[in-house]
Amino acid sequence: MTTSTLFTTVLIANRGEIALRVIRTCRRLGIRTVAVYSDADAHAAHVRAADTAVHLGPAAASESYLRIDKVIAAAQATGAEAIHPGYGFLSENAEFSAACVDAGIVFLGPGADAIRTMGDKITAKQAVSSRGVPLVPGTKDAAMSDEALIEAATDIGFPVLIKPSAGGGGKGMHAVFEADKFAEALKTARREAASSFGDDTLFLERLVATPRHIEVQIMADSHGNVIHLGERECSLQRRHQKVIEEAPSALLDEATRVRIGQAACETAKSVGYVGAGTVEFIVGADRPDEFFFMEMNTRLQVEHPVTEEVTGVDLVELQLLVGTGAPLPLTQDDITMTGHSIEARIYAEDPSRGFLPTGGRALDVVFPEGEGIRVDAGLEAGQTIASDYDPMIAKLIVSADDRAQAIARLDSALAASAVPGIVTNIDFLRTLLALPEVVSGDLDTSIIDNLDDEQLAHPASELHAQLAAAAVTVTGGAAGTSLTGPVAAAELPANRSTASAWAGPSAWRTSRPDFRPTVTLAVGGQTNEVENRAGAVDIDADGLWHVTLDGVQHSARIFSDAGDRSIWVSTHEGIHVFTRPLADASLTPGLEGAEVLAPMPGSVVDIKVETGDAVEQGDPLVVVEAMKMEHVLTAPAAGIVTVAVVEGAQVGLDEVLATVVDEEASAEAAD
Structure with a gap:
């Protein structure tokens, strides 16, 4: 591709991995970035x-x-000729696209009219229908x-969905x-619609059974040329949030692939589209040769790497x-698809x-390198993941000759x-990939x-608990450090006076060499004594721990957080975080109750x-x-509450926020 006419300076109006x-x-092309x-x-x-x-x-x-005004001002102050919006934030904002044009800055996306048309489901369907795109x-x-x-x-074909015109919520x-069940269902739907909305008007849609989400990448220029670059399957999603995407789809045959690509191009032409865009279709797994337009995303997609x-x-x-x-x-x-690529968010x-x-705070950020592996991430060791933005922190993309590989x-x-210090969905992604329907492509x-x-649970294994216990006993928990550096078994310490939570009381006794110490560790809200x-x-x-347990050596990466409250153990089997419970001096001694724990790190x-x-x-x-x-967070039982935090405090996962004890126990403790 020629690069002789490209910009000299581009501002990226985004953050993290897409920036x-x-x-x-831009760096590869010699373009200065802001x-x-x-x-x-x-x-x-x-x-x-x-x-x-x-x-x-x-x-x-x-x-x-x-802030459109601030972004435009930043571009003008730095001499940026173009703005790349990434995805999210202002990427599909028609006012931003227009503001760039008004400021004499190129918006690297479609024009405001195309964004507005495709941003409204009714006008979008009207536009694409005029080009023969199936709805x-x-x-x-x-x-x-x-x-x-x-x-x-009967004309639509079963199954069908009866929907009230005046309401929603199901x-x-x-x-x-089946056709012989339709008349009775129609009467029921009318009664429910009239009762719920005061209007019994109904309409029908074809029910797309076992829906699959197929999207097509298009690219268009200002000269009327539009091409597509194949489809992506995005059916593995949760509450409409995509989790794993792949290209090509395992569902489509070659003839359908050609037709759906043509439909995507016609969608772009319907609004005079310029730039990168994605046309999303719904396809029934039982009728893979039928596809229907859902919407168009007028920007680059998160899953574009596949x-x-x-x-x-x-x-x-x-x-x-x-x-x-x-x-x-x-x-x-010129466009051909070779091999298979999958992205995990x-x-x-x-x-x-x-x-x-x-x-x-990320204590470390560990991603593999090698053939067929690409990592798009904006996270580094020591960086704090704040609660202000989207929780996606990285994308792991692999490619191989075929889908199974x-x-x-x-x-x-x-x-x-692994990203010790931050609970992520990495292990869940492995569970998802192992599901029989995912392996077979029956999505x-x-x-x-x-x-x-x-299936969603992530219980800590005995191996991980043992490795955590070994690390606590070996190090005494050097505060604020990752647990690295050569440590021999002969250097295992006895209890000692230290501010470290890891060096708190345990059953360790140097006078009994045959005695195995126990360490108190909490995981998943449950506290256990681990020998x-x-x-x-x-x-x-390289900081890799090698621990012999029952005559077998195991390797792991082990970290403690800055407060020495948590220990993270990462092996090939997964990553788990253990918490060393601390005594809460604010509570009445000897008084126990139901604890209210922070379900995630955040701010009170x-x-x-x-x-x-x-x-x-x-x-x-x-x-x-x-x-x-x-x-x-609510009271788990009736009783007297003791608050353990203050407003504005930053709290960690499973940190005790309050304790509730029954009134009788509280009164006895007071006496």
Whole structure:
């Protein structure tokens, strides 16, 4: 591709891994880059990687990354000729696109009119329908009679979905799979719609059974040329949040692949689109040759790397080239897909706790390198994951000759990945990849949401507990350090006076060499006494621990956090965090009660009670905010509450926020 007419300076109006990804291509092309950042990102990797950086404002996105005036001013002050919006934030903001044009700056995306049209589901469907792009079959007329709806259902084809025109929330909605059941379902739907919404108007849509999410990458220039770069399967998602994406899809045959690509190009042409975009379709697993338009994302997608890996095309480079007004240097015949690529999104979240967002400080960041492995990440060791932005912290992308090899490579790569200090979904991703339906490619969008608690649980193994106990006993827990450096088994310390939580009382006695120490460790809200059975212990020059247990040597990376409260153990089997419980001096000695623990790291934004208050089960006690979400923690039982935190405090995972004891026990303790 020619680069002679590209920009000299580009501002990236984003942060994290996408900012770094754009910087990487710009650097290869000799383009100067400008980063923008908030207070929370002052020391972030993308800020250091850019040639220059401009401070936008406070951590809140509304005062920094979403301020159109500040971003435009930063571009003007640094001489940026173009702005790359990345994804999220202002990337699909029509006003931002227009503001760039008004300021004489190239917006590396579509025009404002295209963004507006595709941002509205009604106008988007009207636009694509005019180009023959298939929509989900259904009725269009209002107030149709039962007879007319019965006739329409036959024309649409079963299964069909009866939907009330006046409401939502699933009320009055009925899926009908057989024609002889339709009339009765219609009567029921009318009664429910009238009762719930005061309006019994109904309409019909084809029910797409076992839906699969297929999207097509397109690229268009200002000369009317549009090409597609194949499809991606994004069916593995949770509550519409994508988790694993791959290219190509295992569902489509070659003929359908050609048709869906053509439909995506027609979608772009319907609005005079310019730049990179993604057209999303829904496909029924039972009818893989039928696809229906859902929406168009008018930006680069998070999952664009899998398309780059199978096509060999740098999409950011094409965005830059098209942004200069140059024609696309590729035709449709130039695009071929080779091999298979899969991307796993790594989130700071805890699947075992309902996918609650987490956070904290990364004690280390470990990702593998090697053939067929690509890591797009904006996280470095020592960096703090704040609660102000999206919880995605990295993307792990693998490529191989076929899908089976790609799944195996991704599993191995995930096994070699760890971010101690932050609870992530890495181990859950391995569980997901091992599901039979995922291995076979028999996907649908409900797989993750249908997993039960046992499948989402992440219980610590005996091996990890033993390794944690060995580390605590060996080191005494050097505060604020990763547990590295050569330590011989003969150097195991006795209890000693120290501020370290790891050196708290245990059953260790040097006068009994045959006695095995026990260490108190908590995991998943449960406290256990773990007997240390470690024999020889060695830590190599790379910081890898080698611990002999029952005559077998095991290797692990082991870290403690800055407060010496938690210890992280990472092996090929996964990563677990253990907490060393600390005595709470604020509580009455000898008084035990039901503890209220922080479900994630975050900030205490409100305390609803005071120490000594009587509370009932379910009463709100403390409100913790993390990743833009507030979580109200309630009393687990009736009793007298003792508050252990103050408003504004930053709390860690499983930190005790309050304790509730029954009134009788509290009164006895007071006496």
